[in-house]
Amino acid sequence: GNSVTQMEGPVTLSEEAFLTINCTYTATGYPSLFWYVQYPGEGLQLLLKATKADDKGSNKGFEATYRKETTSFHLEKGSVQVSDSAVYFCALSETDGGSQGNLIFGKGTKLSVKP
Amino acid sequence: NAGVTQTPKFQVLKTGQSMTLQCAQDMNHEYMSWYRQDPGMGLRLIHYSVGAGITDQGEVPNGYNVSRSTTEDFPLRLLSAAPSQTSVYFCASSYGAGTLEQYFGPGTRLTVT
Numbered sequence: 604g605n606s607v608t609q610m611e612g613p614v615t616l617s618e619e620a621f622l623t624i625n626c627t628y629t630a631t632g633y634p635s636l637f638w639y640v641q642y643p644g645e646g647l648q649l650l651l652k653a654t655k656a657d658d659k660g661s662n663k664g665f666e667a668t669y670r671k672e673t674t675s676f677h678l679e680k681g682s683v684q685v686s687d688s689a690v691y692f693c694a695l696s697e698t699d700g701g702s703q704g705n706l707i708f709g710k711g712t713k714l715s716v717k718p
Numbered sequence: 719n720a721g722v723t724q725t726p727k728f729q730v731l732k733t734g735q736s737m738t739l740q741c742a743q744d745m746n747h748e749y750m751s752w753y754r755q756d757p758g759m760g761l762r763l764i765h766y767s768v769g770a771g772i773t774d775q776g777e778v779p780n781g782y783n784v785s786r787s788t789t790e791d792f793p794l795r796l797l798s799a800a801p802s803q804t805s806v807y808f809c810a811s812s813y814g815a816g817t818l819e820q821y822f823g824p825g826t827r828l829t830v831t
Binding site: 607639644645646647648649652692704705706707708709710711 | 722749751753758759760761762763766776808810814819820822823824825
């Protein structure tokens with residue numbers, strides 16, 4: 604079945620450091636790929652998405668490129684801020700039959716940014 | 719718009735009790751879903767609905783029932799609570815499944831003793 608693997612956390616960075624959170628996926632067909640963010644005590648919010656190979660999603664300084672050849676969708680930001688501290692989830696949309704479109708999530712990566 | 723609302727925010731149950739977690743959305747979304755979030759497990763899909771009157775099972779449906787009598791509401795019922803159902807539950811909705819953004823509620827933290 605389809606699955607998502609993302610790097611284990613927690614990740615601790617200093618303000619203005621470069622961020623990479625790795626995400627790889629296994630899927631049949633051509634899923635859409637997403638990054639969701641969860642701030643403390645809140646639900647998840649969509650951060651960015653890409654719907655086909657070579658698409659780049661971007662939002663709030665975060666970027667991720669849909670790489671079909673490496674089945675990856677790594678999240679990057681050039682200069683993190685304390686306000687970026689949150690849990691980040693990589694997800695894909697199911698491509699199989701009756702469950703098509705449902706989201707499959709990775710386990711999440713907790714990011715802490717120190718001033 | 720209130721978006722996706724969930725009640726209650728917190729709940730403690732004893733083993734064997736039943737309860738309903740409420741979820742409502744005011745965005746006229748056709749697709750709604752329930753997830754549970756456990757430490758180190760990410761989010762796992764419990765049940766989903768692609769429209770009023772239509773529901774289906776996700777990855778972890780055992781012990782939970784759902785119904786979708788209106789577009790707005792999608793309650794999740796625990797029939798006989800077990801400690802393994804201690805979790806944070808999120809409801810989400812979108813215009814459709816697939817490429818579209820899902821909007822999440824704030825969650826319900828459930829503890830079963």
